Amino acid sequence: MASQSEEKDLIGSILSDQDEKQEIIPKKARKNLSLRSKEFDPQMHFKQQEFQTSNASILSTGYQSHQKQRIFFQTQTSIEIQSQFSSALQQTADQDNACSFDHFQSFDSFGQLQRKQSTKKHLTMQPIEYQNSSLVFTSDQCIDNKLSLNRTDLEQICGNQLINRKLQNILDSNDTYTKRLIFNQVEKIYLKASKDMFGNYTVQKIFEVGSQDQKQRMYNLLINHIFDLSKNQYACRVVQKMIEFIKDLPDQLEIFLQILHPQMDLLLNDSNGNYVILSCFELFNKNQLFFMIPLIEDSLQFMSKQTYGCRVIQRVLELYSLEQTQKILDILMTLASQLCYQEFGNYIIQYLLKSGPPREKQIICQIIKDNFEQLSINKFGSNTVEKYIDIMGPNQIIKNLCSISNDQFVFYNLSTNPYGNYVMKKVLISGDPSVQYLKGLLKQYPDLVQRIKNSDFGQRVGLIMDAL
Numbered sequence: 001m002a003s004q005s006e007e008k009d010l011i012g013s014i015l016s017d018q019d020e021k022q023e024i025i026p027k028k029a030r031k032n033l034s035l036r037s038k039e040f041d042p043q044m045h046f047k048q049q050e051f052q053t054s055n056a057s058i059l060s061t062g063y064q065s066h067q068k069q070r071i072f073f074q075t076q077t078s079i080e081i082q083s084q085f086s087s088a089l090q091q092t093a094d095q096d097n098a099c100s101f102d103h104f105q106s107f108d109s110f111g112q113l114q115r116k117q118s119t120k121k122h123l124t125m126q127p128i129e130y131q132n133s134s135l136v137f138t139s140d141q142c143i144d145n146k147l148s149l150n151r152t153d154l155e156q157i158c159g160n161q162l163i164n165r166k167l168q169n170i171l172d173s174n175d176t177y178t179k180r181l182i183f184n185q186v187e188k189i190y191l192k193a194s195k196d197m198f199g200n201y202t203v204q205k206i207f208e209v210g211s212q213d214q215k216q217r218m219y220n221l222l223i224n225h226i227f228d229l230s231k232n233q234y235a236c237r238v239v240q241k242m243i244e245f246i247k248d249l250p251d252q253l254e255i256f257l258q259i260l261h262p263q264m265d266l267l268l269n270d271s272n273g274n275y276v277i278l279s280c281f282e283l284f285n286k287n288q289l290f291f292m293i294p295l296i297e298d299s300l301q302f303m304s305k306q307t308y309g310c311r312v313i314q315r316v317l318e319l320y321s322l323e324q325t326q327k328i329l330d331i332l333m334t335l336a337s338q339l340c341y342q343e344f345g346n347y348i349i350q351y352l353l354k355s356g357p358p359r360e361k362q363i364i365c366q367i368i369k370d371n372f373e374q375l376s377i378n379k380f381g382s383n384t385v386e387k388y389i390d391i392m393g394p395n396q397i398i399k400n401l402c403s404i405s406n407d408q409f410v411f412y413n414l415s416t417n418p419y420g421n422y423v424m425k426k427v428l429i430s431g432d433p434s435v436q437y438l439k440g441l442l443k444q445y446p447d448l449v450q451r452i453k454n455s456d457f458g459q460r461v462g463l464i465m466d467a468l
Helices: 004-014 065-085 087-102 151-155 161-172 176-188 190-195 199-209 212-230 235-246 250-268 271-283 286-298 309-319 322-339 345-355 358-370 372-376 381-392 395-402 410-415 420-428 435-443 446-454 459-467
Strands: 050-052 058-060 104-107 113-115
Touching: 151 176, 161 176, 161 199, 176 190, 176 199, 176 212, 190 199, 190 212, 190 235, 199 212, 199 235, 212 235, 212 250, 212 271, 235 250, 235 271, 250 271, 250 286, 271 286, 271 309, 286 309, 286 322, 309 322, 309 345, 322 345, 322 358, 345 358, 345 381, 358 372, 358 381, 358 395, 372 381, 372 395, 372 410, 372 420, 381 395, 381 420, 395 410, 395 420, 395 435, 410 420, 410 435, 410 446, 420 435, 420 459, 435 446, 446 459
Parallel strands: none
Antiparallel strands: 050 058, 104 113
16 A cells, blocks of 8 residues: 555646646535625626627636637737728728727626627628718609600600609699600500500590690590590590590580490490490580480499499489489389399489489388398498488388397397498487387397397497497
8 A cells, every 4th residue: 555645746746737726616605695785796796698709709708718818809810910901891890890899898807808788790891882972863853853754754654653653743844845745755655555554644644734736636536446445444534534625615525426426335334434424424414415315224234233334323313304214213113122232233222212203212112121131231231221211210110120030139130240230320329219119128138238249240239229
């Protein structure tokens, strides 16, 4: 057995004088300190933090941080040397290095780096960007406060929305020469431009702000294609501008109607053609259009289902006497039940409820009472019922509301329906004395009222019930 002195000599021969001796310091129990404690020292409670540097190396604070700090500064020196390859990039690289170094303000007693709040991105060398705030580009270039016109602008009238807006702005100006250039180009492609989604607006603008000579020249070109233009969804609006142009020119107006007359029945059966016909009834004298009434009678079923056709029918009923429109009314009464449910036909029924002759009103009211619930829960039929309540009051339909349908009160079915609830609200807020009977019935069924309030569409109806 070796003595203790020999063991020490053996250990001493293994250990080098240059080796660092590490002492194992027993860990002391740490006190629980609050932020308000006098013994709390934030410098003594650091955490291991990692900082992302410009070359993605990681500096860790705490013990052995001095060695990693040397890596950081060596990396910084390497980047500075690389930045000297281009004089144009020198300023950017220096600024980035300075910013990266500024992230670390000082070293505390433990070698911890104090980092600023802002985070620097990875250091990359960027070319210097040239900025000149005096140059401003807009969609419309201006010279002496006037919009400039390029040859390419004139070549792109069709299919280009921005170009057409620019041309319309120029036409609104007082630059006669530039306006003439635009007109000359549109004149070359007048038919194509009139049918174009965007070009038609430029043609319309010529009829609005062009000279009298330009308007007349454009009209003379288009009148030979009036039927074709009237059936086009974009060009029909150009035709409206033509009608506005000739409305005070009797000779030209007569020629216009003569050209249109042979094709009038085809226009009455076309959705875009109805738009042109409506413009005629709104701008021309009704005596000049009386010849259209028999044609409208023959096309009534189609027109009543169209956006502009239903408006033509209403306009005719407004303009002409009962004797002149009686046949139209008779046909409408045969279609009344269908029209109540139609997207555009219901507007004709609403018009007749408000302004129609007494006989036709009575027929429509009876149709509504006989089909009250079905109409009320229909998207378009509910509009008809609401108009009926506005004009006639709810007195005649209270019994319908209090009747039983599908083992439930009709008022409950309407209150919980996405369309019927509007009818129910219209009844409750009408203020008619007959509503008191419905109110008394509601008090007898509090559970039913609560179910209405809890439904998706009956909540607002419930609020009105509470206010009664």
